[in-house]
Structures are given as structure tokens and as C-alpha cells.
Amino acid sequence: MNRSHKFRTFRLASLAIALMAAGSAYAQAPSASPSFAPGFILERSPNIDGVREADEWTVFSTVKTGDGDVLGAASWDSDNLYLMVEGPVLSSAVVYLDVKMDGWLNGTDNYQITVTPNADKADVLTEVYSSDAPSPATALTKVAVGVRAASRTSDGRTVVEIAIPRDGLADLKLAPRTKVGVSCGATLASDPGKTYPADPRERIEPLLLVNELSSGVDGVNLELRIRDRRVVPGQTLSLDFFAKNTSELPLKYNNFAIGGEARVADLVNYLRVRGGELEAGKTLKWGYSTDLPQTMPLGAYVMEARFNLADGRQGTVLSSFEVVEVLDASLDLGNGPISPISERKMFVVIRNNKNRSIKGTVTLKLPAELASGLDRTEAKFWIQAENEVIRAPFKFKPKEPVAAGHYPVTAEVSSGDFTRTLDAVLQVGR
Ligand SMILES: [Ca+2]
Numbered sequence: 001m002n003r004s005h006k007f008r009t010f011r012l013a014s015l016a017i018a019l020m021a022a023g024s025a026y027a028q029a030p031s032a033s034p035s036f037a038p039g040f041i042l043e044r045s046p047n048i049d050g051v052r053e054a055d056e057w058t059v060f061s062t063v064k065t066g067d068g069d070v071l072g073a074a075s076w077d078s079d080n081l082y083l084m085v086e087g088p089v090l091s092s093a094v095v096y097l098d099v100k101m102d103g104w105l106n107g108t109d110n111y112q113i114t115v116t117p118n119a120d121k122a123d124v125l126t127e128v129y130s131s132d133a134p135s136p137a138t139a140l141t142k143v144a145v146g147v148r149a150a151s152r153t154s155d156g157r158t159v160v161e162i163a164i165p166r167d168g169l170a171d172l173k174l175a176p177r178t179k180v181g182v183s184c185g186a187t188l189a190s191d192p193g194k195t196y197p198a199d200p201r202e203r204i205e206p207l208l209l210v211n212e213l214s215s216g217v218d219g220v221n222l223e224l225r226i227r228d229r230r231v232v233p234g235q236t237l238s239l240d241f242f243a244k245n246t247s248e249l250p251l252k253y254n255n256f257a258i259g260g261e262a263r264v265a266d267l268v269n270y271l272r273v274r275g276g277e278l279e280a281g282k283t284l285k286w287g288y289s290t291d292l293p294q295t296m297p298l299g300a301y302v303m304e305a306r307f308n309l310a311d312g313r314q315g316t317v318l319s320s321f322e323v324v325e326v327l328d329a330s331l332d333l334g335n336g337p338i339s340p341i342s343e344r345k346m347f348v349v350i351r352n353n354k355n356r357s358i359k360g361t362v363t364l365k366l367p368a369e370l371a372s373g374l375d376r377t378e379a380k381f382w383i384q385a386e387n388e389v390i391r392a393p394f395k396f397k398p399k400e401p402v403a404a405g406h407y408p409v410t411a412e413v414s415s416g417d418f419t420r421t422l423d424a425v426l427q428v429g430r
């Protein structure tokens with residue numbers, strides 16, 4: 001992009017700018033839902049409550065039944081992969097995951113999750129199919145991996161929402177450009193003997209995890225580049241919007257608008273820029289920033305930019321960001337049990353999620369019979385850079401032999417208003 005062009009597009013576009021604190025105008029005038037290329041899962045944290053809200057899910061499969069369609073949808077954030085099945089009153093929903101997409105009958109990564117809606121809850125059965133199991137007949141075995149689900153039926157439709165924790169499934173990696181094999185199915189309350197589709201395992205398809213989705217219009221490439229996608233409450237979210245005219249002709253547009261998806265529309269700025277003309281081959285770039293409130297709820301959300309052409313067409317680009325706590329903390333007690341007289345180093349591992357330094361205190365507590373063996377119970381920390389990780393060490397050497405058993409270890413991490421309690425179990429003896 002050359003300088004003269006940049007100047008011109010900025011001058012044209014800046015004829016009128018409206019910057020509003022709340023996105024109510026934006027939320028009240030939704031255009032037709034944009035359609036995105038299939039095969040992608042956009043980062044976004046749904047509420048697992050059995051209610052499908054606007055903008056909560058991106059549908060990836062639709063199967064017709066006599067009573068209405070069965071829909072499959074997915075999303076993800078740094079903690080969970082999420083799936084939704086919606087259809088006519090359901091007696092059960094089933095989800096198949098071939099995590100590494102190396103074949104349903106191949107490897108140890110093949111999961112079948114069955115959810116049975118109940119009056120006010122949902123029963124979850126998670127099973128794994130392992131080709132390494134000695135007997136194929138018993139290879140589908142029940143596993144406890146902490147899958148959560150919620151389900152509700154209203155107006156003749158059942159919604160089943162499922163959260164699968166990152167640490168629950170072998171080989172599940174939640175990051176952009178990861179491929180996961182997924183398919184969904186359901187049985188209807190009116191005919192529980194039949195599954196839609198007949199065998200969902202035959203329809204497992206690779207879905208690509210992404211944090212940007214664009215429904216461009218012919219001749220225009222749209223992009224919404226968020227500078228730091230992992231932010232803490234109170235931080236400024238900054239991004240650049242790009243619209244490139246890839247056609248051979250000048251392109252007239254009425255306006256473009258940047259704001260948050262419905263759930264966060266009132267928590268971020270809404271920016272609307274009046275239209276102009278974009279020369280052939282040229283790119284418009286527009287900066288946007290918004291100060292997230294200190295009370296911003298945690299989770300992954302989507303920013304939206306809509307580009308309205310003079311001929312009535314609309315391009316939409318969605319881009320996600322995740323609101324996380326100021327720090328991540330975990331307890332590392334070392335590997336395996338310790339002998340009753342040996343020394344062990346324990347660590348409280350802290351990662352700074354803020355875009356500036358954080359200071360705080362870690363307190364470690366052991367049961368009375370072990371407490372005298374600790375070299376200290378408190379450590380101060382100061383982590384300078386974003387994403388930097390420190391390991392606060394605590395040395396444990398029993399003063400006298402300790403009886404074998406399991407001992408609870410508690411660590412308290414505090415930094416400003418933030419406090420977090422971590423629990424773990426130290427095993428002494430075998
Ligand atoms: Ca929901």
C-alpha cells in the first residue's frame with residue numbers, strides 16, 4: 001500500500017465517524033446472517049445452559065428429518081471444545097470425535113459422547129474406541145473425562161450443549177489451525193429407534209479451529225487483525241480492519257461498522273465510518289480500540305466488522321479474542337511419591353497474562369505433621385513480561401520420618417484483587 005493511496009482512502013472515509021459507547025444501534029439492526037465457508041470452528045465460549053442464543057454457535061452440519069432439521073455446531077476456547085446438537089424433541093444426541101482425524105477405527109483418539117436429555121439435566125456417557133485394545137468387541141469403553149452437558153426442550157425443539165475439557169481427551173490440542181474430526185447425530189423422541197444421520201461415524205469430517213472467519217463479497221478481501229487476542233479485564237483491545245479491493249474497478253461503499261457480537265455489544269465501543277470509494281487494487285486500513293471494563297466476564301468473544309457496499313451487498317468478518325484472568329497458576333509437586341526422609345522441591349508455577357508486570361505473593365500450606373519441613377511458607381513474585389512464566393520454589397525436607405500417606409497441599413496466590421487457591425496431594429511412601 002503506498003502513502004498517497006492511504007491518505008486518500010482515509011480522507012474519504014473520515015468524512016463522518018460515529019463512535020458510540022454502546023452498540024445498541026448495531027444490535028437493533030442486524031442484517032441477514034452472513035454465510036461462511038464450511039469446515040471451520042470459530043473460537044468463542046458458549047454458555048452451556050441448553051439455550052441456543054443468537055451468535056452463540058457456528059453450524060457445520062444439517063440433516064433433514066420428517067419433523068425438522070438436526071443441526072450440529074461447534075466452537076472452542078483455550079479450555080474446552082464445545083459442540084451443540086439441536087433438533088426436533090430429542091431422546092438422545094451423539095457426538096463422534098476422531099481427535100487426530102486419522103480414522104474412526106484407528107488409534108486411541110476415537111470418542112463417542114452420548115447425551116440423554118432429562119427433565120432438568122442431561123446425562124452424559126463418554127466412551128473411547130481404541131484400536132490398541134486387546135479385544136475389539138470390548139474396545140468401546142466408558143471413560144470419565146469431565147464432559148459437561150446441558151439440555152432444554154421448548155417450542156418443539158431440543159438443544160443439547162456440550163463442553164469437552166482440553167485435558168480430558170488424549171491428543172486434543174486447542175489452538176488455531178488444529179484439525180479435529182467431528183460428527184453429530186440424534187435420535188428423536190417420536191422414533192428413538194432411528195438415528196439421524198443413520199451412521200454419523202461415516203460422516204466424520206475435519207473441522208479447522210480458527211480465530212477469524214470472513215464472508216467476503218466478490219472483489220473484496222476483508223480482515224480484522226486483533227493485536228493481542230489474550231487480554232485481561234480492564235485491558236485495551238486494539239485491532240485493524242482491512243478491506244482490499246481485489247477487482248479491476250473502483251468500489252463504492254456506503255459505510256463500514258466495527259463492534260462486538262451481541263453478547264458483548266454493550267461492553268465494547270461501536271465504530272461506524274461513512275462510505276467512500278476504494279480504487280482498484282487498493283486497501284483500506286482502519287484502526288479501532290476499546291477499553292474493556294474491569295468487570296468484563298472471562299471467555300472468548302467475537303468482534304465483527306461489516307462492510308456495506310453501495311450495491312447492497314455486505315461483507316462480514318469475525319475475529320475472536322479471549323478474556324483471561326491476570327495470571328494462570330498451578331502447583332508442581334514433582335513426580336511420584338516421596339520417601340519418608342527425602343527432600344523434595346515443590347513449585348508454584350505462575351504465568352503473567354497482563355500486558356505489563358505483575359507482583360504478588362504465594363503462600364504454601366502443608367498439614368501440621370509436615371509443616372516444619374518447609375524452608376519457607378511464603379514467596380513474593382514479580383513477573384515483568386506478558387506470557388512470562390516463573391516457578392516459585394519451596395524446599396521440603398522432613399525433620400523426622402513422616403508416616404506414609406496422602407497429604408493435602410494448598411497454595412494461595414494473590415496479586416492485587418486477584419486470589420486463587422490451588423490444591424494438590426503429596427504422597428509419602430508407596
Ligand atoms: Ca447456550
Ligand SMILES: [Ca+2]
Pocket residue numbers: 098099100101102103104105106107108109110
Ligand atoms: Ca482416530
